[in-house]
Amino acid sequence: MNELPLKMEGVSFHYKAGEAGIDQVGLECSTGSWTAVMGPSGAGKTTLLYCASGLLPVQQGSVEIAGQNIARMKEPALTRMRRDHIGFVFQDYNLVEAFTCLQNVMLPQLFGGPKVGVAQSLQALKILGLDGYAQQYPSDISGGQRQRVAIARALVAQPDMIFADEPTGALDTRSSEMVLDALSTLVESGRTVLMVTHDPNVAAWAQRTFFLVDGTVHSICQGYTAEQLSTHLTSMTQVGQGVGR
Incomplete structure (x- = not known):
């Protein structure tokens, strides 16, 4: 693939109710890269992620995934783009409790996604250290294992981009490391990850970190x-609160 997995230019989105938005954001992710997004509370981190992935319609600018501008797409073309090129990892896993881990990994094809066989799904679980849990249910496994099932589901369709929204936010330290190891494995295999996090220890796993303040990109580290990111985040929080202005 010659095109960048993700390219955002001059992207803006503003909420009517005064919630955090983004303004003139530019961001590029190369193949096999891992980018984190940090910033003070209300800086617009999740809004950026949702605009980048097509979950929110941009009001200005362009968002290209695999060379296609999703900002100009209408349904059902946008649905097909998300289905065929994008994988999502959310903080709350979004697993179906009545399905086994294997069935959860195969779930996207039930909604018209790429057809994946049992062998391919089992391989995705194996890559993430879960080959012995295929027939277990989400209620039978730990939070870290659930998140790795969610990552396996994102991986199995071989998407160009993986968007992760606070993937370790609800996990303990050990489970967080397992999930981050799993994301690292995806990056090493050529997948591209854009991740929102509030934790400098998590962001330190990424190759670079974008810092947002008041909906704009303030700096790129x-x-x-983790210690340097923590110090930088503290200074960004002060900027967002108007300290030193």
Whole structure:
């Protein structure tokens, strides 16, 4: 694939109710990269992720996924784009409790997604260290294992982009490391990850971090440690509160 998995140019989205939006955001993700998005509360992090993935319609600018501008797409073309090129990992897993782990991994094809066989789905679970849990139900496994099932579901269709919204937000340290290891495996295999997080320890796993303040990209940090990211986040929070202005 020659096109960038994700390219955002001049993207804006504003809520009518005064909630956090984004303004003139530009962001590019290359193949096999891992990008984190951080910022103070209300900076527009989740809005950015939702605009990038097509879950929110941009009001200005362009969003290209695999070379196609989704900002100009209408349903059902946008649905097909999300189905065929995008994988989602949410904080609350979004697993179907009545389905086994294997059935959850195969779930997208029930809604018209790419056809994946049992062998392919089992392989996705194996990659994430869950090959012994295929017939278990979500209620029988830990939070970290549930999140890895969700990642396997995102992986099995071989999407160009994976969008992760606070993927470790509800997990303990050990489970978080398992999930981050899983995301790292995806990146090493050539997948591209855009992840929102509030935790500097999580963001440090990414190759670079975009910091948002008041809906705009304030700075981009590459190769920062968790401690450096924490210090930078503190300074960004002060900027967002008007300290030093």
